[in-house]
Amino acid sequence: MAELFKEYQTLKLIEGCSDSWPGHAFVAHWGRAEPWRSLTLPQRERLLCLAASSGHAASLDAALAHAGCALMPAVLTAAAAAGSLAACERLLHEGCSFSADALNAAAWGGHLPALKLLLTAFASGDKIRDAWLVAAAEGACAGGQCAVLAWLQQAHGYSLRRRDAVAAARGGQVAALEQVLLPLLPTLRLPELGGVSGDEPEPSARSARWRVLRAIVKGCPVAVLQRHYDSLWRLPRGDAPGDPGAAGGGGGGGGRDFGGRDDARDRALVKLLVAAASSPTLCWAAKVDFLRSAACWGPVVAGQVLRGERGTLKRIWAAAARRPDFLARLKHLHAAGVSLNAGEGAAQAAAQGAHADALAWLWDEARVPVQFSDRFIPFTPTDGACAAHVPVLEMLRQRGAGTMTTDRLMVAVWALQYASGRGEGPHRVPPPGLKGLEGLKAAEAVLWWVANVWDEGKQPQHDHYDFEHQSWLLLLSRMFSTAAALGAGLPLLRALRARGAAVDLGEVAAAGSEEALEWAAAERGGAVTAAARLSNKQAQAVFTAGNTAALAWLRGRGLLPPASDYLPAPQHADADTDPSRLWQLRLRAQLEADEERKDEDRKDEERKDKDEERKVEGRKRSVWAGFLARARAAADVAVREM
Template sequence: MEQHDARRLRLLCLAASSGDGPSLDAALAHCGCSATSEVLISAAAAGRRAACERLLAEGCVVGADAACAAAEAGHLSLCSLLWSQRSRNCRFDEEVDADADIVRVAEAACFGGHAHVLEWLEDEAGLYDEAGRWGNEHRRQEIDEGLAAAAARGGHLLLMRRQLAKLAAPRHAGRTWGRLLCDVAVGCPLPVFRELAEKWRQLEPPQPGEATAAAGAREDGIALLLHALGSRTPYWQEKVELVLARRPDGPAALATITGDQKAPWLVDFTPFMWASAQPDFEQRLRYLVSENGTGAAAAGAAAVAAAGAGDVGALRFLLDECGVRLSVSCICDAAAGRHAVLEFLRGRGQLPSCSGRNGRTLDPSAAPVRVLAAAAMIPSRPTGPVNLASGLWSRVFERVAREGADFAALRYLHERLGAAVRLRPVAAAGSEEQLEWALGVAAGGAGAAAAQGPAPAAQPLLLAALEGGNLAAASHLHARGLAPVLPAADQVLGLFQNRPLDFMPGAFDAVRWLVEQRRAGAGSAAAVAGAAAVGGAAGEAAAGLADAEWKGLLGEVGLDGRLRGRFSENQVPPNANAVATADTFMLPYTIKREVADMRKKRKRAAAAAAAACAEKSGHTAEAEARAAHERKHERERERVEGVIAVRRLVVAYVEQRFREHVEWEEEMKENAHDGDGAALFYSSDDDYDDAFVGAIANPFF
């Protein structure tokens, strides 16, 4: 019941983590989806350097998460590689912590217990550079607290104590030690938890006095109780008993605060987050709820956590033995991918039904689970049908299709609930079979395959497939002649503007797909027919990338820092030559001279070869005609090779300028502030927007 794109991506992740080169090559060639950063993270976590290098060469999205995965697993050389290759935001914004990414990597290293990785981050990668540049000791203290907390959660005592030794006396000692003790409760052995609780005096009951202080102490006590309950060690019950022995008010306070929906600490935090991640969550709940009487409100919060974690056993205990009433939050949390819980609730008849104004009503007992999940995300009452706005099922269809639901869910929505078939989401995330069905329905074929031949309405679907990273669907649309005209390069690049890098399909795979299709499709019947339909410009593009298009692609991959020279060998349009290409890119004089010398050498070699051929073949009319044909063929080969050679020079020059500009950017940052932290001359907005973009997107000023 998984989405098709997710299955393809999972296979790609498995191939990357296996470290088997041929398997990864096959997966990359046939997966039909974009390689997101999840693929690189899988390889990094397994320590597969060769796979990571292969994925980097493929233009895989590189975020800080990949370096975090390598750091947590202790692969220092791989962490160094991925950190150096990450997609960086080159803006220097004093409103944002510029060291946030490297701190995440350092915390991952501490959670994994790898001191050697942390030392490299401190000594070589500049973990404390940003704090030192601004003279911000408070920020340095924050970093060290976070590293100590990460080591504590991972249960690495030596590393935790090393980081604790770096901490100065905190300004708000009670809150600082309270937060750290929560992490100790999660990952450290019972004796260490007891020792630090005594040392930091965090298990003392609230003292009479100021009400706000008592409220803060109460919340700290609840946090300790919940973190002890969620401990990753076998001693969770002993830790809970220790907390309850010193803070017997804990269960009552937990019941009170979980019943208060306005409690600020619950807004972005699930109280049972750590406990619900443990495989024995049901056992822990029985101990806390049944034996310590935390109340119905706490049980209700635990039910939401159980649904979100997909723990059917814990949810059954809460519903059947604790009398918890099923809430909308439970159903919504289960709908976010926990389909086992939805099936469990379906079997109990506890899923609500709803209907649209078209009179079609969802039958929870028969609907595919994907439809149940999408419908559960719509506000509804626990019992009875809910009448919603017209077009309800069409909107559900769009949601389900964008999630890449199975064929049964799409057909159920259309045939049983009257949903309109939306083509773009199917193209973005569906299989080829689903796409054929959807096109057939849209054409009035009631599910039959789409008609053969050009279908102008399918051209936007090609862009939707590329934007969604569904390269298999894009190839299918183009190969079937449903979208015969390939988009221009700037159309493809425009799909990915202002898109987040991590975990999202990037422009690189879509651009590569376009280049490969240009290579393979020049002169095909579909390409020629499509070009004739839209005019000469498209026809020229179908035969190869013009210099203007290629320049745009070069600027895009240069800006992203992932230039590999892979766009230098695409097909050359018929009117391009080496001199024109050199002029288009405004190459400096030294490179233009190199181009001219290269062209002269090629001409001399071609002339010598032609003379030798004529001498050998004699001077008959037939021989001269054959020689003329060979000279024409040689001139064409020389033209194509000349353009490709110039483009390679362009790539090398852009790579050089990109590296130089990054070094200059770093130097500007280093020199931007005086000893008091006041800015001297560096303006990140002016620098980035004008100089940097100019140097890369138009690199030859």
């Protein structure tokens, strides 16, 4: 069973795993409460999602009974992605939150029965219904599910949009793009303008075409780009794209396309190059070469784009560095004429993208000066390379480009904390990028490395000892907070504690396991007293994370403040209540009910003070109940029709 858990940590939910799901073994092991006690919140959430996608009812029952986490939208999305109608029905009956991702996933996989169920359950008004249809249509286009797209048009009157063409192109769905969407491109809706192409000003029309073209560069084979470049780049007003086999890609380098000043056009050229450089397809290099060719831009214009003379190339290295084969892309683009100093530089992109091989090539072969700044600290996992941060950090340390002082180590932890969405982070870093078990794996690897670097370093000089020691304690505190907030395992928490980190029960509770909570309580002396009670802010963090197992553990030991003190303030309730947050309404109601059962002798005047707030909450719960009632009714109808 240990092997089963090891496998689930590395699985990705794409189309479900019902064919190979070890249902009997799963229920035998995970059908008890005890094994779940050692799992952190990200681990329990992943296991619940896997059970939802398994198509095995008993496994889902076991996970729902013992997971100890809120029913976030990702759970229903996992079931929808697998096309498990029974799991979707069960989760809707349980009041699972939902988002447009579930519709997108069901449509992407071509799971029409599940999509019908979810659309019926989600419908609560024309405005929301339109948003659901848009999400489903984009999923169908991205998955190449023409039959699903046709059903949305016939059954719900869905009107195709240009964003659907973009979704199909980015997904590499050539048949859906060429047979269904491109022939209709001039008449497709442009929602942001609220009209059709006949009413659009030319700049908007060409911008929309260029977005489709950029999506083709990103996700489709190079042959598709060659077929459609001419018709999409300079489509005359009112003309339809040519036959897919007739465009041929010829004549693109004419001066009439590139003469004169046109900033929007030049920005579009740069975006096409960046899309090719960062394309996930195997033919990315051929796309770059086609854009440079005489059949497309021609040598003069191509040279200007590659040198950054027709718009800044500040994103090109960072975009290419998101791919695991960055070194190959780096060499190809540099040979084509892109400066290694473009934007913030190839070296910084290699470091931030966790590409130690590319960084070594730049320093050793391309003779880029060895420099080091805080912005070289890697902070997000590249595709399939979560643990690659450590080799880059080690290279920065070994090359002597900068001493790994406590301040530099703090930047590594700070950047990681921000990337996880748990802190403000350093200046000029991108939005949060570490999520779930992938983020946890990257975080643990970096935090272990930081701890080991300190262990291997020299002791500070005596006259600076107090300052260095205080800096180290501050670093340890930041490391422990980050590890606990991400749901790191006990080995790392224990290691940080052994090095001097203070243990904060509230931090451990946000994403930790019951086992970790017991360890944290023991580290405080074993006696759980009122002094260990969580602050309102800490309790709210546990609630917001949806760690119901931790909430139950804390409540059972009297370590939570009154629910009215830490639960988020109620908002105005109406029919537009966000269905992705329904789990909060349900959990709030449960926590308040539990507290009221324990405090039945509360004074009457206190009850009066809460009356208005409860009325608001009652309205919110009625909205949630309305969603749930519709979902249950839809599920029942779907089951009867099976």
